[in-house]
Amino acid sequence: xxxxxxxREHASRWMLLVTPLLAVLLSILASSILLVILGKPVLxxxxxxxxxxxxxxxxxxxxxxxxxxxxLIAQALAVGFRAKVxxxxxxxxxxxxxxxxxxxxxxxxxxxxxWMLPTMAVLGALGGMAWAAIAAFLKTRFNAxxxxxxxxxxxxxxxxxxxxxxxxxxxxxGFNFPQTVMFQNEALFAPLFSGVRLNTSIFIPxxxxxxxxxxxxxxxxxxxxxxxxxxxxxxxxAGFSAKKxxxxxxxxxxxxxxxxxxxxxxxxxxQLQRSVTSGYGYAGxxxxxxxxxxxxxxxxxxxxxxxxxxxxxxALVSADLPxxxxxxxxxxxxxxxxxxxxxxxxxxxxxxxxxxASTGLPS
Amino acid sequence: xxxxxxxxxxxxxTSALISTTAHADTLEIGVLLPSPIADVGWSHALHExxxxxxxKHGDAVNVNVVENIQEGPDxxxxxxxxxxxxxxxxxxxxxxxxxxxxxxxQRNPDKSFIHASGYKTADNFSPFTAKYYEGAYLMxxxxxxxxxxxxxxxxxxxxxxxxISTINGFTLGARSIDPEITVDVIWINSWFDPAKAQDSxxxxxxxxxxxxxxxxxxxxxxxxxxxxxxxxxxxLNSSMKEYAPTKYLGVVKTDWAPFFVASVDAHLAGNFxxxxxxxxxxxxxxxxxxxxxxxxxxxxxxxxxxxADIVSGARHVYDxxxxxxxxxEVIAAGVRLEDGAILGMDWHVEGVNSPxxx
Numbered sequence: 001x002x003x004x005x006x007x008r009e010h011a012s013r014w015m016l017l018v019t020p021l022l023a024v025l026l027s028i029l030a031s032s033i034l035l036v037i038l039g040k041p042v043l044x045x046x047x048x049x050x051x052x053x054x055x056x057x058x059x060x061x062x063x064x065x066x067x068x069x070x071x072l073i074a075q076a077l078a079v080g081f082r083a084k085v086x087x088x089x090x091x092x093x094x095x096x097x098x099x100x101x102x103x104x105x106x107x108x109x110x111x112x113x114x115w116m117l118p119t120m121a122v123l124g125a126l127g128g129m130a131w132a133a134i135a136a137f138l139k140t141r142f143n144a145x146x147x148x149x150x151x152x153x154x155x156x157x158x159x160x161x162x163x164x165x166x167x168x169x170x171x172x173x174g175f176n177f178p179q180t181v182m183f184q185n186e187a188l189f190a191p192l193f194s195g196v197r198l199n200t201s202i203f204i205p206x207x208x209x210x211x212x213x214x215x216x217x218x219x220x221x222x223x224x225x226x227x228x229x230x231x232x233x234x235x236x237x238a239g240f241s242a243k244k245x246x247x248x249x250x251x252x253x254x255x256x257x258x259x260x261x262x263x264x265x266x267x268x269x270x271q272l273q274r275s276v277t278s279g280y281g282y283a284g285x286x287x288x289x290x291x292x293x294x295x296x297x298x299x300x301x302x303x304x305x306x307x308x309x310x311x312x313x314x315a316l317v318s319a320d321l322p323x324x325x326x327x328x329x330x331x332x333x334x335x336x337x338x339x340x341x342x343x344x345x346x347x348x349x350x351x352x353x354x355x356x357a358s359t360g361l362p363s
Numbered sequence: 364x365x366x367x368x369x370x371x372x373x374x375x376x377t378s379a380l381i382s383t384t385a386h387a388d389t390l391e392i393g394v395l396l397p398s399p400i401a402d403v404g405w406s407h408a409l410h411e412x413x414x415x416x417x418x419k420h421g422d423a424v425n426v427n428v429v430e431n432i433q434e435g436p437d438x439x440x441x442x443x444x445x446x447x448x449x450x451x452x453x454x455x456x457x458x459x460x461x462x463x464x465x466x467x468x469q470r471n472p473d474k475s476f477i478h479a480s481g482y483k484t485a486d487n488f489s490p491f492t493a494k495y496y497e498g499a500y501l502m503x504x505x506x507x508x509x510x511x512x513x514x515x516x517x518x519x520x521x522x523x524x525x526x527i528s529t530i531n532g533f534t535l536g537a538r539s540i541d542p543e544i545t546v547d548v549i550w551i552n553s554w555f556d557p558a559k560a561q562d563s564x565x566x567x568x569x570x571x572x573x574x575x576x577x578x579x580x581x582x583x584x585x586x587x588x589x590x591x592x593x594x595x596x597x598x599l600n601s602s603m604k605e606y607a608p609t610k611y612l613g614v615v616k617t618d619w620a621p622f623f624v625a626s627v628d629a630h631l632a633g634n635f636x637x638x639x640x641x642x643x644x645x646x647x648x649x650x651x652x653x654x655x656x657x658x659x660x661x662x663x664x665x666x667x668x669x670x671a672d673i674v675s676g677a678r679h680v681y682d683x684x685x686x687x688x689x690x691x692e693v694i695a696a697g698v699r700l701e702d703g704a705i706l707g708m709d710w711h712v713e714g715v716n717s718p719x720x721x
Contacts, residue, residue: 176522176523177521178521178552197439264436269435270462314444323431
């Protein structure tokens with residue numbers, strides 16, 4: 001028996017709102033079953049995930065430390081996804097951003113200039129944009145699939161990072177270990193409170209969110225961008241450019257990811273090392289979809305995933321959970337979201353109806 | 364009299380209470396490891412060491428292990444959480460935890476930290492490393508006897524002094540038996556990349572090597588390639604003989620138990636002192652065992668004699684004359700290389716073909 005998905009003519013708006021919540025509930029349920037099989041305490045684990053992160057001030061600041069880059073990257077990716085530009089390579093753009101920003105403290109080890117941090121931010125943003133521009137150029141010139149290009153560029157970015165850390169940028173006093181010097185204070189964002197790692201870089205994603213919200217919801221440019229990507233022919237007819245949608249989407253994502261990479265090396269890490277992204281580039285994709293590609297939804301989604309990640313770390317220590325279990329939980333979340341989303345928007349029909357309905361099928 | 368006995372009973376009860384409180388006051392030990400504990404390898408060896416602490420102190424200690432945590436901002440948070448959860452003694456199992464661990468130690472002067480492979484120290488923060496080169500020297504002697512091509516191959520993780528000095532020790536040991544032997548090295552820049560390690564091992568075999576050294580690889584990747592390719596093979600940290608039953612040359616094992624037990628004891632006694640702990644065969648931390656049966660009794664006797672001399676201090680792997688790859692004499696005859704020069708080693712001895720990545 002073969003089935004086929006048919007788009008519902010009137011997908012319930014209310015159901016669309018409920019989709020993320022339903023996905024969360026289902027993944028909690030599924031992971032509880034897994035926990036029972038693993039022989040781990042379900043209640044303690046859920047407490048670690050959802051309550052422990054709020055139990056002390058330090059932990060709350062850590063949530064916001066993760067919230068920042070997730071929000072920044074997801075907002076930019078969502079703009080692209082709405083225009084059907086599938087940038088999967090924010091991870092690589094983030095790495096290049098971190099690399100370009102690090103050039104400043106690596107080459108000006110003794111500088112105490114107040115211009116260091118702004119320069120790093122500019123270089124980080126330009127680096128991320130340049131990396132994304134490669135994919136945009138290949139897409140618009142040769143129609144190269146941006147999913148593959150951005151994904152592969154991430155692998156190249158990682159090798160470039162390794163090359164620099166093992167070669168020219170290696171800390172001369174670091175016993176040959178692949179990492180740069182520790183950055184001076186002038187190259188770091190100031191902590192918001194003493195003794196915590198949350199720093200002033202948190203204001204960037206918030207400002208960026210506001211800007212994206214204005215662009216996409218209140219400005220005609222947002223509309224042309226969306227149409228340009230979704231219906232290139234119609235867009236051309238109306239005078240909007242499909243190519244422009246590709247360029248704007250990718251450059252915006254490169255900008256955001258580059259800044260996110262810069263904020264990591266100039267924030268909690270304080271140097272360039274082999275792992276700089278904490279997987280934000282990929283997690284940002286989850287956040288964008290969990291937030292239904294809407295600027296406000298993404299704020300909640302980013303916060304939720306940040307809590308989930310901090311909670312995951314707590315669960316590692318307090319509930320003795322293996323790290324893979326945390327990753328499974330996050331994976332389940334996305335799978336359930338996509339499943340629920342699909343079922344809300346599409347009906348399942350036996351394939352026999354196919355012939356009659358074929359003209360009306362979504363591509 | 365009655366009052367007296369009442370008093371006595373009360374005193375006895377109080378002391379009993381105090382002693383139970385003392386018992387309930389278990390030491391929480393936090394352990395952070397970079398890779399899965401698994402059955403073999405680096406994290407496994409560290410875990411075995413901490414198990415010895417548990418065995419000695421029983422219920423007086425409680426061990427909390429978090430494994431498979433990559434260095435980076437998340438490791439930092441997990442360490443903080445461990446301290447927040449009441450772990451008073453921390454074992455940080457990777458070089459990459461150094462900077463965050465040191466900061467944490469400085470903020471928590473009443474807690475004790477031991478940190479693998481690093482070089483930074485604080486009053487309550489001791490880095491520890493093994494003198495793997497001592498064991499590797501003995502393996503080199505054994506390799507010199509079994510090699511036919513006179514070519515030895517090394518698959519190595521990162522070009523840090525710890526690994527460079529191990530390769531040099533291996534080379535010196537082999538050439539002490541047969542000066543015609545040369546060593547090729549492939550750096551794969553990972554502690555844990557089985558696919559890359561296997562490809563590199565195969566490349567070394569293709570280049571003519573018939574003895575392989577799996578230098579700081581956390582999986583049996585290279586060891587299995589040796590067995591399948593008919594080359595003798597040895598590794599560090601824990602025995603992988605079951606993966607190369609016929610071609611296993613031996614293991615340069617690390618037994619961290621003596622050092623971990625001593626550190627925890629010092630912490631409990633209140634006299635833990637942060638210092639660089641560089642431990643070798645004399646400390647019973649570096650142990651060479653599981654020797655292949657193909658090594659002759661004659662060679663075994665030679666190895667045992669050298670081992671005894673290293674333990675007694677009569678001999679040192681880095682006794683001069685030492686010549687570098689360029690053929691220049693680095694240390695003259697009769698002079699012993701200083702510890703600092705070994706801990707910061709950034710050159711290869713003569714006999715190593717591959718250039719050192721800089």
